Amino acid sequence: MNLDPETPPETPAPQPETAQRDAPRSDAPRAETADSAEAHANAELDPHAADATPGADRPRRPVSFVRRGSRLQGRRKDAWAELSGDYLIDVPRTGPDTSVDPGYVFDAEAAFGRKAELVVEIGSGLGEAIAHAAAENPDRNFLALEVYKPGLANTMLKIRALGLTNVRVAQVNAPEALATMLPEGSVQEVWVFFPDPWHKTKHRKRRLVQPDLVPLVRRVLPTGGLWRLATDWSDYAQQMRDVLDGASAFENVHAGERTGSASPLTRVWREGLENVAGVEARAGSKAVKTETARDETDERGGWAPRFEGRTLTSFESKAHSAGREIFDLTYRAL
Numbered sequence: 001m002n003l004d005p006e007t008p009p010e011t012p013a014p015q016p017e018t019a020q021r022d023a024p025r026s027d028a029p030r031a032e033t034a035d036s037a038e039a040h041a042n043a044e045l046d047p048h049a050a051d052a053t054p055g056a057d058r059p060r061r062p063v064s065f066v067r068r069g070s071r072l073q074g075r076r077k078d079a080w081a082e083l084s085g086d087y088l089i090d091v092p093r094t095g096p097d098t099s100v101d102p103g104y105v106f107d108a109e110a111a112f113g114r115k116a117e118l119v120v121e122i123g124s125g126l127g128e129a130i131a132h133a134a135a136e137n138p139d140r141n142f143l144a145l146e147v148y149k150p151g152l153a154n155t156m157l158k159i160r161a162l163g164l165t166n167v168r169v170a171q172v173n174a175p176e177a178l179a180t181m182l183p184e185g186s187v188q189e190v191w192v193f194f195p196d197p198w199h200k201t202k203h204r205k206r207r208l209v210q211p212d213l214v215p216l217v218r219r220v221l222p223t224g225g226l227w228r229l230a231t232d233w234s235d236y237a238q239q240m241r242d243v244l245d246g247a248s249a250f251e252n253v254h255a256g257e258r259t260g261s262a263s264p265l266t267r268v269w270r271e272g273l274e275n276v277a278g279v280e281a282r283a284g285s286k287a288v289k290t291e292t293a294r295d296e297t298d299e300r301g302g303w304a305p306r307f308e309g310r311t312l313t314s315f316e317s318k319a320h321s322a323g324r325e326i327f328d329l330t331y332r333a334l
């Protein structure tokens with residue numbers, strides 16, 4: 001089974017029940033082939049590109065995920081049936097099961113039964129980071145936005161296993177939720193950890209962190225709210241930094257920090273490909289050449305220290321094993 005987290009996931013193959021325990025690696029979404037990704041990518045466009053909502057005038061572009069089956073099996077199927085009533089937000093749709101009715105507004109106080117700061121994770125995967133953070137921060141509410149139904153089922157299993165009352169999950173295309181579902185200024189922190197890298201040049205328009213996402217995230221944050229990001233791919237890290245440094249609505253909390261030899265980017269450049277062992281980086285079975293060796297130094301920096309509120313997820317762990325650098329960024333809403 002392809003467990004590689006660096007290619008966008010596709011409909012998971014049926015797995016024996018024994019493989020569906022909480023072990024994150026073996027539960028990881030199955031990677032698709034580049035060809036099937038392209039076929040899906042051509043077929044699927046942003047369903048709300050024409051809305052009269054913030055960011056709706058953005059150029060029409062494909063969504064950041066590939067449509068996947070919603071088939072659940074075993075424990076996850078049971079979890080969906082048993083736990084949805086407690087943890088899953090019932091989002092009204094106008095289209096596919098990841099769409100959001102633009103007229104729907106999330107009432108956090110009603111959903112959580114209390115008022116508290118809200119943290120939203122976009123692309124929460126199997127729920128490793130959000131469940132851990134929620135357990136560590138019982139005074140905050142956490143909302144997982146994810147399109148991958150088995151990941152949400154897994155997240156609910158984690159929530160129950162940890163006895164958490166401060167996490168809810170929603171199966172939604174996150175930009176749509178940011179545009180209308182979440183009230184303005186209602187989110188204290190937005191997290192985007194290890195988003196799908198979409199390595200191929202022709203697929204990069206599908207990357208989640210693009211200029212058109214910025215006003216959507218800014219909309220839900222109050223002034224002073226934080227947007228935390230992390231990736232293990234240097235070219236996506238640079239894209240994130242370029243997009244956010246270029247946004248007047250945000251400031252880099254760590255501007256000018258970790259430059260020169262302290263920069264993870266310098267290390268990637270000096271050591272060649274994304275793998276310090278000198279072996280080509282791989283996404284699934286394919287070699288991925290994201291950076292050629294450069295005799296250069298990253299003088300700009302701006303990288304955050306590793307966010308200590310993020311537990312070591314399977315994606316980050318896999319990146320470590322492959323010798324890749326982790327790039328953290330933190331921006332404050334102005």
Ligand SMILES: C[S@@+](CC[C@H](N)C(=O)[O-])C[C@H]1O[C@@H](n2cnc3c(N)ncnc32)[C@H](O)[C@@H]1O
Nearest residue numbers: 064065123124125146147148173174193194313
């Ligand atoms: C590479 S995984 C990372 C998961 C998790 N953040 C972690 O670090 O383990 C990226 C996740 O983002 C989800 N995703 C991609 N585009 C999304 C979107 N537009 N809305 C919600 N989730 C999305 C994918 O389904 C996938 O589970």
